[in-house]
Amino acid sequence: MHDADPRAQIVSLLPRLRRFACGLTHDPPLADDLVQAACLKALERWDQWQAGTSLASWMFRIVQTTWIDDYRSRQRRPEDTPIEDLPDAVGEDGRELVERRSELRAVRQAIAALPDDQRAVLMLVTVDGLSYQETAEALGIPMGTVMSRLSRARIRLANQLGHAGGRHGLG
């Protein structure tokens, strides 16, 4: 259902925006600051959103540009990032949980180590599930660029995780 109030539409997108911002910032409290700043910016420029186009793509773009313009320069160094503040998935226990925690931690660290532009594409396509076309619109880049950035990010991630886990290597 679409609510006429833009604030309600934005509130419904908050979980996805937070996840994207978490990927960009690898710092959950900073991610919430970023999402809040982006939402307020979006409401100020609401007249620029074209009804009928994807609000999610438009919002992702504002999060991304706010990150680059206002936040990235103030970013903490990667070695200081408290990415492990991320809550762990609930409902599991024992050895599996420990293994999974350390594995997922390794994944988040590998994603955090990617260049910014590759990380944004990976978060939108692989994590959020946007199409290449939607991602191109969200980030304001050509589709070919989405594909090349995504390839580099995915190859790097697969290689790092493949080596770390010692499985599925090409040999």
Place this chain on the structure above:
Amino acid sequence: MVLDDATLIAYLDGQLSDAECHRLEERLAHDSVAAGRLDQLARSADLARRAFEPVMQEPVPPDLIAAVWRAPLPASGAPSPRRRAANSGFWPRVGERLERMRWGWGGMAGAVAIAAVVAVLVLPYVPEPNASADGWALRTGDVVRGDALAVALDTAPSGRSITIGEGTAAVVATFETREGFCREVSRQTSDRAFSELAILCRGDQESWRVVFAEGGAKASYVTASSQRQDRADAVLEALGAVPLGDSAENELLAKAWRR
């Protein structure tokens, strides 16, 4: 077809045509190295998704939701829900109020279709003790702070039906009283077995104190709720309550209830 990483990734992302998929799958059946690489790429993508799943599972911080709701409504946006008391001098007759509560506040002017103005805002799930009347019911003197109901009272414009935990709540109207700013709220459990009407007044430190609360099972709803309305009105009159109009209310929401 070249079996490079980019092609395997496009395949995993569903970006290849049916014909290309078919050719790729035939090649993979005879190329264990490429199949292994595909597996590696798929597994890393799956891990990337799962690595951020906890963010999707946790509730959105109420402060973040509140910040969005406190933002001024864009001027060019669709008309905000119009409502009641501002146009009617003082709070309207019991029957009118009841009717509007039942429908989640249709516009007084009738210019906007009721369905269009009843917005449902989903707040993060905040566990209620249980959905029974006992677990749900507010009592006079209770202080509400930090839960979904408090966020709704802090941030939601009157006339909205809001999903909270095991039920829904609609802020009916806002009043300025001798006790400060107070809001009347109507709640019901999601199974509609229990409903209540309450008046809460805002205290310091983002808390709301219950000054009137009366609930009951659905069976006695119609009779009980009109009597409930009368008793709520009596409490409001005793507090010297004056209903606030849209603009005054919006200003308060934007300023987080500071005068």
